[in-house]
Amino acid sequence: MSMVSGTGVAVPQASRLRRSVRLIHLYAGGVVSPLLLLIGISAILLNHGWKPLAVPAQTGSAAVTLPPAPASMAGARMILDSIGVIGEIEWIDHAPQAQRLRIPVMKPGVRTEVIVDLARSQASWTTRRTGMADAMMYLHKSPGPHHASIRGNWLPTKLWAITSDALVYLTLLLTLSGLYLWVALRSQRRVGLVCLGMGLATFTVLVLALAW
Amino acid sequence: MRPSLVSLDRLTRAGHSYVGLSLLAFLWLLCVSGLLLNHHWSVTEFWESRARSTVERAISRPAAQDDVAMARALMEQLDLGGEIEWTQTNADPNRFVFRITKAGQFTEVTADLAAGKAILKRTQFNGWGILRSLHTSSRPMGQRAQRDWWLTSVWFVALDAVAAGLIVLGLSGAYLAIRRRMGRVTTALLLAIGALLCIGFLMPAAGW
Numbered sequence: 554m555s556m557v558s559g560t561g562v563a564v565p566q567a568s569r570l571r572r573s574v575r576l577i578h579l580y581a582g583g584v585v586s587p588l589l590l591l592i593g594i595s596a597i598l599l600n601h602g603w604k605p606l607a608v609p610a611q612t613g614s615a616a617v618t619l620p621p622a623p624a625s626m627a628g629a630r631m632i633l634d635s636i637g638v639i640g641e642i643e644w645i646d647h648a649p650q651a652q653r654l655r656i657p658v659m660k661p662g663v664r665t666e667v668i669v670d671l672a673r674s675q676a677s678w679t680t681r682r683t684g685m686a687d688a689m690m691y692l693h694k695s696p697g698p699h700h701a702s703i704r705g706n707w708l709p710t711k712l713w714a715i716t717s718d719a720l721v722y723l724t725l726l727l728t729l730s731g732l733y734l735w736v737a738l739r740s741q742r743r744v745g746l747v748c749l750g751m752g753l754a755t756f757t758v759l760v761l762a763l764a765w
Numbered sequence: 766m767r768p769s770l771v772s773l774d775r776l777t778r779a780g781h782s783y784v785g786l787s788l789l790a791f792l793w794l795l796c797v798s799g800l801l802l803n804h805h806w807s808v809t810e811f812w813e814s815r816a817r818s819t820v821e822r823a824i825s826r827p828a829a830q831d832d833v834a835m836a837r838a839l840m841e842q843l844d845l846g847g848e849i850e851w852t853q854t855n856a857d858p859n860r861f862v863f864r865i866t867k868a869g870q871f872t873e874v875t876a877d878l879a880a881g882k883a884i885l886k887r888t889q890f891n892g893w894g895i896l897r898s899l900h901t902s903s904r905p906m907g908q909r910a911q912r913d914w915w916l917t918s919v920w921f922v923a924l925d926a927v928a929a930g931l932i933v934l935g936l937s938g939a940y941l942a943i944r945r946r947m948g949r950v951t952t953a954l955l956l957a958i959g960a961l962l963c964i965g966f967l968m969p970a971a972g973w
Binding site: 575576579580582583584585586587588589590591592593594596597600640660661662663682683684685687688689692696697698701709712713714716717718721724725728731732734735738741744745748749751752753755756757759760762763764765 | 785799867895902919927931932934947967968971
């Protein structure tokens, strides 16, 4: 089947579809490319167990006004706001007998641990700048499966969760559109088929062997 | 257009397609398992529905004294494969406990070296659990910071290749998008949005 284009030239419907898929692939790939680099580099760092370099920590302490429920998310956030610590609350450790709160706070490349002495209404904190590589690894693993009920308690983390979901869906779209474009391209069919077959075979053998 | 650029474009396009096709299955697995790790959909639940079994097997005391070597010797006797996640130091020299992990399962072995028997407690996850563990199992697990099963080492190499492939796909895709006449402005704009997103999320690391 063919349709008449604006210039009066008949354009087959298949080629119109190919053109649309190519545009989708191009646009989705455009926005995804930098994020794929981030994920690729951080995956290599994670695979090789890269550890952040030992950097001197910055410490501080201050008196705080304790909120009614300091061990709650809202209470912990109020304490953090009062001492100027911002970031994602990883979890809250409450030791009632020791009257102590421990609040690890994360930002990409910055780890802060806040200890609140509930008896003395005193907060002390230690901040470590862990660098760009650690930031990428943190983003790769975020939001992740741990402490799911409180995850996304800092706006940028929530936005990253949306971005990482979008990245996955767009990558899936890219693989499907790429597959379609390859099928439509005759010149790369034979070598492509070999690549696809080898990749599938390696994957199947490895997964079966690992899970058997 | 210069002939050298034409051949570079052709080479990049072919490389982009072939790398993408080779990694297709791995990318699908990592995309789906990535979603599973970030979301807690009840349909993909794996922990509550895990299957557990316990069996008792006869063993002979290994000659090795080192805990890892002893665990390996017992694994060979018991025909068990996997990564040694941890070994437990015990006050009783006749009692030796260690755990082996594989994608979607772990086995805790409690060996009574004096009685010549071992109790194997195996926990097996469903397909969703296997998917999740495949995403994370290239990293050294548990207290031991090294891989000691050749299959996880191979999987680790494969995931490294996938990561390198992602970098190649990202760079070649960006190059091809810029070189293309069709939708060049929109693509450049989208590339800039992607780059700005990365910069924005990494800003705290730079101290901004």
